[in-house]
Amino acid sequence: xxxxxxxxRHRKLPTKVRTRISGHPSHLFEDTSxxxxxxxxxxxxxxxxxxxxxxxxxxxxxxxxxxxAMAYGSSLASQGKDIVDKNIDRFxxxxxLKYYFAVDTVYVGKKLGLLVxxxxxxxxxxxxxxDTPVAPRVEVNAPDLYIPAMxxxxxxxxxxxxxxxxxxxSPEVLGMLASTALIWLVIEVLAILLSLYLVTVNTDLTTIDxxxxxxxxxxxxxxxxxxxxxxxxxxxxxxxxxxxxxxVVFMIRTLRLxxxxxxxxxxxxxxxxxxxxxxxxxxxxxxxxxxxxxxLTYHLVR
Amino acid sequence: xxxxxxxxxxxxxxxxxxxxxxxxxxFLNKIGWGADQSVGGFGEEPGIKSQLxxxxxxxxxxxxLPLIVVNSITIVLLLLFG
Numbered sequence: 001x002x003x004x005x006x007x008x009r010h011r012k013l014p015t016k017v018r019t020r021i022s023g024h025p026s027h028l029f030e031d032t033s034x035x036x037x038x039x040x041x042x043x044x045x046x047x048x049x050x051x052x053x054x055x056x057x058x059x060x061x062x063x064x065x066x067x068x069a070m071a072y073g074s075s076l077a078s079q080g081k082d083i084v085d086k087n088i089d090r091f092x093x094x095x096x097l098k099y100y101f102a103v104d105t106v107y108v109g110k111k112l113g114l115l116v117x118x119x120x121x122x123x124x125x126x127x128x129x130x131d132t133p134v135a136p137r138v139e140v141n142a143p144d145l146y147i148p149a150m151x152x153x154x155x156x157x158x159x160x161x162x163x164x165x166x167x168x169x170s171p172e173v174l175g176m177l178a179s180t181a182l183i184w185l186v187i188e189v190l191a192i193l194l195s196l197y198l199v200t201v202n203t204d205l206t207t208i209d210x211x212x213x214x215x216x217x218x219x220x221x222x223x224x225x226x227x228x229x230x231x232x233x234x235x236x237x238x239x240x241x242x243x244x245x246x247x248v249v250f251m252i253r254t255l256r257l258x259x260x261x262x263x264x265x266x267x268x269x270x271x272x273x274x275x276x277x278x279x280x281x282x283x284x285x286x287x288x289x290x291x292x293x294x295x296l297t298y299h300l301v302r
Numbered sequence: 303x304x305x306x307x308x309x310x311x312x313x314x315x316x317x318x319x320x321x322x323x324x325x326x327x328x329f330l331n332k333i334g335w336g337a338d339q340s341v342g343g344f345g346e347e348p349g350i351k352s353q354l355x356x357x358x359x360x361x362x363x364x365x366x367l368p369l370i371v372v373n374s375i376t377i378v379l380l381l382l383f384g
Contacts, residue, residue, distance in 0.1 A: 179305055
């Protein structure tokens with residue numbers, strides 16, 4: 001507060017601002033930003049502004065040098081941004097992520113209906129577009145990330161609400177629930193990736209697809225917890241049982257087309273260890289879902 | 303079952319350490335999982351066992367140096383912050 005009057009006084013003489021501020025006795029640190037000769041500089045040595053280069057303190061207050069500095073700084077920043085943009089695509093395929101969020105209301109409605117009642121749907125195949133992922137808006141069978149993301153957040157809210165009705169709520173619990181659920185998701189996706197590698201399945205399932213499929217179980221979990229809140233434990237078990245079976249059927253029917261070979265996906269019994277392994281893998285992935293659904297919700301319903 | 307992100311990272315680090323510690327000569331060869339014992343012919347499908355053997359060998363080779371670094375950092379952090 002004490003420093004502002006002297007600085008304010010010296011604003012009228014722009015070339016002297018830095019030196020006066022740095023020479024002020026009550027500042028807490030030395031302002032070395034443009035000054036080479038801070039403590040011993042005398043005010044009488046102010047020379048012409050642009051001829052001295054770096055030896056002159058107060059270099060950044062000089063308009064020409066400050067323009068140069070700004071231009072250089074902005075070019076550095078844009079170079080850095082270019083490097084980040086080029087490399088981020090290697091780790092997180094950002095350009096493909098946007099396809100997974102290209103949903104509309106009709107798709108979301110149909111997909112949610114499929115998740116709880118997959119028995120009537122006939123054609124589970126995704127019509128192909130070669131390089132880019134299929135936008136879910138045009139194809140009901142395509143995986144998306146909107147439903148899993150929204151379902152995850154809704155699950156957290158519903159879980160917080162359920163804990164609140166039992167007076168077990170505190171804000172830290174929400175954080176713990178979130179990180180627990182997220183970490184189980186990560187573990188599940190990693191386990192699926194590892195087993196897909198071991199069984200040498202030539203599939204076009206990407207990691208994002210697996211995250212999407214693993215996130216679909218949150219819909220069933222929400223339904224179970226809400227039913228448990230309204231109807232008590234019996235309602236919870238009934239709703240959860242129904243959703244578990246639906247999710248298992250959904251996963252088997254969706255993954256069958258992606259993991260199994262062409263002939264086996266048609267329903268023809270193909271012998272051979274490789275196909276058997278793939279069948280087991282599909283069934284294992286589907287069977288793990290109800291386990292997680294129960295594990296993550298049973299402590300919420302009393 | 304409360305997890306934090308750090309417990310996941312620690313679990314992953316311990317698993318990778320476990321794979322890296324398997325000794326080629328003293329252990330893997332004894333149980334027939336050595337890298338030089340399972341080079342099959344050019345069959346179409348590698349099979350689970352050879353995939354696993356390849357995975358173990360590649361993890362051991364690739365992760366040796368990063369593991370040293372990450373383990374040291376983890377040890378220091380655990381000593382400092384418990």
